[in-house]
Each structure stands twice: as structure tokens, then as C-alpha cells.
Amino acid sequence: MNTQTSGRSAPSGAAAPASKSEWRRFLLLAFVGLPITMTLAIAAYGFVVWFLQILFFGPPS
Numbered sequence: 001m002n003t004q005t006s007g008r009s010a011p012s013g014a015a016a017p018a019s020k021s022e023w024r025r026f027l028l029l030a031f032v033g034l035p036i037t038m039t040l041a042i043a044a045y046g047f048v049v050w051f052l053q054i055l056f057f058g059p060p061s
Helices: 012-057
Strands: none
Touching: none
């Protein structure tokens, strides 16, 4: 008999609020977190290209 308790199993009554919280977290990440992260990544890439053009490669011709 296994007497270990895992944090993954929840009583059926507690499953609905956890699911609602997961949806909120997913929507927050999908519509706030990812756009901010992608905007920062694109800005960082643009800065690196600009910086390399200044130091090594010169302007595009």
C-alpha cells in the first residue's frame, strides 16, 4: 500500500477553482507575458544588429 501523498491529486470539489486559476494564469501568459517577452526579444535582436553594424560590419549597402 502506498502511503505517500502527492500534491497532484486534489479532491473533486477543489478541482474547479484550481482549473479556473489555471485558465487565468494561461490567459495572462498568453496575452500579456508572451507579447512583452517577444517585444523585448525583438528589441534586443535589433540592438545587437545595430551595435554590430557600428563596431564591425558598417551600415548595410
